Amino acid sequence: xxxxxxxxxxxxxxxxxxxxxxxxxxxxxxxxxxxxxxxxxxxxxxxxxxxxxxxxxxxxxxxxxxxxxxxxxxxxxxxxxxxxxxxxxxxxxxxxxxxxxxxxxxxxxxxxxxxxxxxxxxxxxxxxxxxxxxxxxxxxxxxxxxxxxxxxxx
DNA sequence: GCCAACGTTGGC
DNA sequence: GCCAACGTTGGC
Numbered sequence: 064x065x066x067x068x069x070x071x072x073x074x075x076x077x078x079x080x081x082x083x084x085x086x087x088x089x090x091x092x093x094x095x096x097x098x099x100x101x102x103x104x105x106x107x108x109x110x111x112x113x114x115x116x117x118x119x120x121x122x123x124x125x126x127x128x129x130x131x132x133x134x135x136x137x138x139x140x141x142x143x144x145x146x147x148x149x150x151x152x153x154x155x156x157x158x159x160x161x162x163x164x165x166x167x168x169x170x171x172x173x174x175x176x177x178x179x180x181x182x183x184x185x186x187x188x189x190x191x192x193x194x195x196x197x198x199x200x201x202x203x204x205x206x207x208x209x210x211x212x213x214x215x216x217x
Numbered sequence: 218g219c220c221a222a223c224g225t226t227g228g229c
Numbered sequence: 230g231c232c233a234a235c236g237t238t239g240g241c
Contacts, residue, residue: 070239096224119239177240195222197238223238229231 066203067107068114068125068191069165078115078126078170087167092138093148095160099200104135104161106202113165114203114211116191117174124176125211133164175215185210 069091071077081089094103111131117123138160140148153159181192190201203211 072239123240195238197223199238219241221238221240224236226233226235228233 065106065108065111066113066205066208067102067111067131068116068189068201068203069129070116070118070199072119073117073122073126074120077117078129078167081115081129081165081167082170084167088132088164090138090162090164092140092162094138094162094199095148095150096197096199099198100159100161102200102202103163107131107135107163107200109134112168112208114208122174122176124174124178124180125171125215126174127170128168129165130168131163132166135161135163138162171215172217175211179214180211183210183214 073079076089081087091103094100109131113129113131114125115127115129117126137158138148140146141150141153141158141160142155143149144151148160150159177192180186180189186192186207189203189207190196190198
């Protein structure tokens, strides 16, 4: 089993929204970055655990945990001209973009802030804290996962 | 809202 | 294949 971190903007879709979904499950669609796509398509497996990270908001950090319940499959929003994720250059034959389904596990009592994450030397290798990194789907090492869970404190 | 840093596009 | 221009990300 592997660990991951998914970024999301809580104003659009946050962990509270995931919790409220039927079955507490949702498609993680709209990822339009090739490196992140490769993780979604090739490496993220059912049963993997995921930190849900809130970005572009007034409480930036890790908000909780989810689990992958369906492995990579084609993201249909790329074919929908009405979708903001529409990609006119993608085709049904050779789709560009993939997604997984994630299920809510729990929401931390408080968001584990980016500031705290940056302050911990054990987490210095995470892409998340490296300057200019914009990956929205990234791997988390097992040791980092444990450290982060302890810091979250519940 | 600002702006640095990044990934993508497209002309050549 | 190069690289300037552009649009986006995301912390602050």
